[in-house]
Amino acid sequence: MPFQLLFFPKQRNGVINMIAHETNSQSTIERLVWDILFENEIGEPPVPIVFLCDNLGIKVRETRFKTPTLSSMIFEDEGQYQIYVNRDASDERQRFAIAHELGHYFLHLNPRRVAHAGFADNDDTLGQNAQHPMERQANEFALSILMPHPWVRSLRVTNSHADLARMFLVPEELINWRVKTVR
Numbered sequence: 001m002p003f004q005l006l007f008f009p010k011q012r013n014g015v016i017n018m019i020a021h022e023t024n025s026q027s028t029i030e031r032l033v034w035d036i037l038f039e040n041e042i043g044e045p046p047v048p049i050v051f052l053c054d055n056l057g058i059k060v061r062e063t064r065f066k067t068p069t070l071s072s073m074i075f076e077d078e079g080q081y082q083i084y085v086n087r088d089a090s091d092e093r094q095r096f097a098i099a100h101e102l103g104h105y106f107l108h109l110n111p112r113r114v115a116h117a118g119f120a121d122n123d124d125t126l127g128q129n130a131q132h133p134m135e136r137q138a139n140e141f142a143l144s145i146l147m148p149h150p151w152v153r154s155l156r157v158t159n160s161h162a163d164l165a166r167m168f169l170v171p172e173e174l175i176n177w178r179v180k181t182v183r
């Protein structure tokens with residue numbers, strides 16, 4: 001395994017809650033993402049995130065959550081991982097939410113199983129001010145897989161952030177967020 005993770009179990013509401021230490025460094029996540037793109041023969045934007053989930057045997061479904069603040073979730077049901085995403089969100093927001101859940105899948109659920117059975121996310125956990133280390137890691141993963149570092153670095157030379165948002169099929173604020181991390 002390329003990751004060294006330390007976890008401290010914490011009991012909350014009768015559910016074991018795990019806290020990840022930030023040893024999933026950004027560069028480690030970038031390398032993981034690059035391997036995933038290579039193995040799935042994805043070589044240009046926009047990254048086909050639902051196709052990628054399909055390839056991995058993860059079902060993606062649009063839904064309207066009973067809790068309106070929910071954006072997306074991932075959980076395992078009888079050995080099958082499922083991602084649900086808010087159907088009322090824009091396609092670009094849905095892509096980020098799906099990529100975030102895929103980050104939880106690779107970093108926290110399968111095969112490491114360092115977390116509880118799944119994750120439910122909202123605007124806070126999908127945002128730049130997410131507090132929990134696992135949420136920040138899933139966001140790093142989502143930014144990395146939707147906007148791979150080498151592609152952004154070369155395309156940003158001749159394209160505006162609005163152009164990049166159209167190329168990568170992400171909200172423009174995510175381009176701004178990503179560009180901060182790409183030297």
Ligand SMILES: [Zn+2]
Binds near residue numbers: 119121125134135138
């Ligand atoms: Zn999350």
